[in-house]
Amino acid sequence: xxxxxxxxxxxxxxxxxxxxxxxxxxxxxxxxxxxxxxxxxxxxxxxxxxxxxxxxxxxxxxxxxxxxxxxxxxxxxxxxxxxxxxxxxxxxxxxxxxxxxxxxxxxxxxxxxxxxxxxxxxxxxxxxxxxxxxxxxxxxxxxxxxxxxxxxxxxxxxxxxxxxxxxxxxxxxxxxxxxxxxxxxxxxxxxxxxxxxxxxxxxxxxxxxxxxxxxxxxxxxxxxxxxxxxxxxxxxxxxxxxxxxxxxxxxxxxxxxxxxxxxxxxxxxxxxxxxxxxxxxxxxxxxxxxxxxxxxxxxxxxxxxxxxxxxxxxxxxxxxxxxxxxxxxxxxxxxxxxxxxxxxxxxxxxxxxxxxxxxxxxxxxxxxxxxxxxxxxxxxxxxxxxxxxxxxxxxxxxxxxxxxxxxxxxxxxxxxxxxxxxxxxxxxxxxxxxxxxxxxxxxxxxxxxxxxxxxxxxxxxxxxxxxxxxxxxxxxxxxxxxxxxxxxxxxxxxxxxxxxxxxxxxxxxxxxxxxxxx
Ligand SMILES: NC(=O)c1ccc[n+]([C@@H]2O[C@H](COP(=O)([O-])OP(=O)(O)OC[C@H]3O[C@@H](n4cnc5c(N)ncnc54)[C@H](O)[C@@H]3O)[C@@H](O)[C@H]2O)c1
Numbered sequence: 001x002x003x004x005x006x007x008x009x010x011x012x013x014x015x016x017x018x019x020x021x022x023x024x025x026x027x028x029x030x031x032x033x034x035x036x037x038x039x040x041x042x043x044x045x046x047x048x049x050x051x052x053x054x055x056x057x058x059x060x061x062x063x064x065x066x067x068x069x070x071x072x073x074x075x076x077x078x079x080x081x082x083x084x085x086x087x088x089x090x091x092x093x094x095x096x097x098x099x100x101x102x103x104x105x106x107x108x109x110x111x112x113x114x115x116x117x118x119x120x121x122x123x124x125x126x127x128x129x130x131x132x133x134x135x136x137x138x139x140x141x142x143x144x145x146x147x148x149x150x151x152x153x154x155x156x157x158x159x160x161x162x163x164x165x166x167x168x169x170x171x172x173x174x175x176x177x178x179x180x181x182x183x184x185x186x187x188x189x190x191x192x193x194x195x196x197x198x199x200x201x202x203x204x205x206x207x208x209x210x211x212x213x214x215x216x217x218x219x220x221x222x223x224x225x226x227x228x229x230x231x232x233x234x235x236x237x238x239x240x241x242x243x244x245x246x247x248x249x250x251x252x253x254x255x256x257x258x259x260x261x262x263x264x265x266x267x268x269x270x271x272x273x274x275x276x277x278x279x280x281x282x283x284x285x286x287x288x289x290x291x292x293x294x295x296x297x298x299x300x301x302x303x304x305x306x307x308x309x310x311x312x313x314x315x316x317x318x319x320x321x322x323x324x325x326x327x328x329x330x331x332x333x334x335x336x337x338x339x340x341x342x343x344x345x346x347x348x349x350x351x352x353x354x355x356x357x358x359x360x361x362x363x364x365x366x367x368x369x370x371x372x373x374x375x376x377x378x379x380x381x382x383x384x385x386x387x388x389x390x391x392x393x394x395x396x397x398x399x400x401x402x403x404x405x406x407x408x409x410x411x412x413x414x415x416x417x418x419x420x421x422x423x424x425x426x427x428x429x430x431x432x433x434x435x436x437x438x439x440x441x442x443x444x445x446x447x448x449x450x451x452x453x454x455x456x457x458x459x460x461x462x463x464x465x466x467x468x469x470x471x472x473x474x475x476x477x478x479x480x481x482x483x484x485x486x487x488x489x490x491x492x493x494x495x496x497x498x499x500x501x502x503x504x505x506x507x508x509x510x511x512x513x514x515x516x517x518x
Contacts, residue, residue: 177246265315339407372416408457
């Protein structure tokens with residue numbers, strides 16, 4: 001693994017923050033000691049000079065050296081590193097928590113060192129309150145001065161009240177867009193568990209990925225379009241949970257078919273939320289993408305700021321917001337931000353980096369790496385399907401209204417590292433390095449899904465490359481450049497994914513506007 005080096009600008013910004021926080025601690029101490037000083041004055045025979053001398057000795061002899069604990073705790077809790085990518089709310093929460101822990105540690109060490117209470121309890125309390133509130137307030141103040149747009153977003157009115165859901169019923173899961181690369185494996189896993197499943201899919205890329213599932217009596221296939229209100233209403237009747245995978249997937253495909261990408265990836269999600277709530281759907285899992293993080297040198301987690309750099313990322317992010325705002329005590333959305341998928345499935349996509357490089361290495365002997373230093377998180381298709389199924393049965397309070405990155409910390413790689421792995425499986429491969437304008441770069445933390453759902457990947461990149469290699473050797477996959485294997489090629493060759501329905505177009509237009517405050 002390559003080592004990430006912070007830029008000088010990052011170091012300077014972090015240092016400035018650390019200095020400001022340290023100054024807050026010192027100022028808070030001075031105020032608290034002044035309060036003590038005023039009290040000592042009232043206690044003869046202590047003279048004012050003697051009182052000042054005690055406090056001065058305490059400040060320089062005990063307080064100042066011990067106060068080093070504050071920057072140490074802040075640094076350990078990521079206040080100057082990880083949280084730099086966080087939203088303002090999350091940043092303020094983490095800074096306040098860190099200041100609280102540091103204050104407790106300080107008070108304890110202070111007691112150990114002095115064995116007396118130089119600071120009376122009321123002054124210790126005052127000191128604690130000042131440090132915690134000022135450390136948090138400093139973040140707000142900075143945002144107010146430099147980023148007032150984020151404060152405006154936080155102050156925006158809450159989402160409109162949604163209609164109350166109908167009564168609960170049967171135990172059936174609706175998978176929307178389940179006939180694709182990931183969906184086919186999700187279906188396999190659900191059906192193998194004996195789950196009753198309904199599939200709504202317009203089979204953009206054909207039915208090849210699900211042909212082998214027809215033998216399952218617990219699978220009900222409903223051909224249809226998730227933009228069509230009648231199709232969705234029929235599909236949601238009597239279902240308990242929804243897994244929403246349907247989309248125009250990937251940056252190039254969305255750019256090529258932007259109108260339909262906006263309809264399917266965003267407007268249809270908003271319409272489906274309303275219908276799901278009306279039908280009393282309990283859990284609504286939404287397939288989002290780690291690409292909402294855009295471009296950053298820092299490790300991103302679910303609190304990090306999202307800066308999508310493509311239409312695809314934007315539509316996913318806007319759908320996320322609509323879903324999370326719709327959460328109620330009966331409707332439980334879960335946003336799953338998938339890492340980039342690789343590996344063999346009934347419809348392997350060769351417009352994804354690991355699969356594409358493996359195919360090229362096998363069939364052409366040359367691979368081209370664009371922007372080799374850029375980071376991406378990866379995950380095997382069988383593992384992502386397992387994560388979806390696990391989230392469906394995870395305790396509701398662990399996942400309801402939550403965003404979960406779906407992947408594994410061990411599978412963050414630079415694209416150059418991916419090339420090395422491919423080369424180790426295909427030693428004769430020639431590797432070309434090229435730079436282009438693609439700015440996507442993100443390394444992602446997957447601690448939350450590990451803790452809340454218990455998910456960890458079972459396969460690594462080498463496993464995926466080897467199984468694809470075997471599939472090619474056995475002739476299970478033909479020409480990887482066939483449009484069936486690539487969303488962008490498919491759209492270019494066979495045309496855009498229009499709804500072909502005037503009513504749907506009007507309904508989608510009504511749902512396509514991004515609400516103010518986004
Ligand atoms: N594959 C990845 O690396 C990856 C990464 C992050 C997120 N995701 C997300 O996971 C989900 C599944 O991805 P995938 O790789 O399986 O994609 P895919 O393109 O293989 O499958 C998409 C499925 O959605 C269906 N679909 C498209 N438009 C539809 C419509 N209007 N109505 C009904 N069905 C429709 C297609 O027929 C297809 O079966 C997507 O939402 C995608 O954004 C995938």
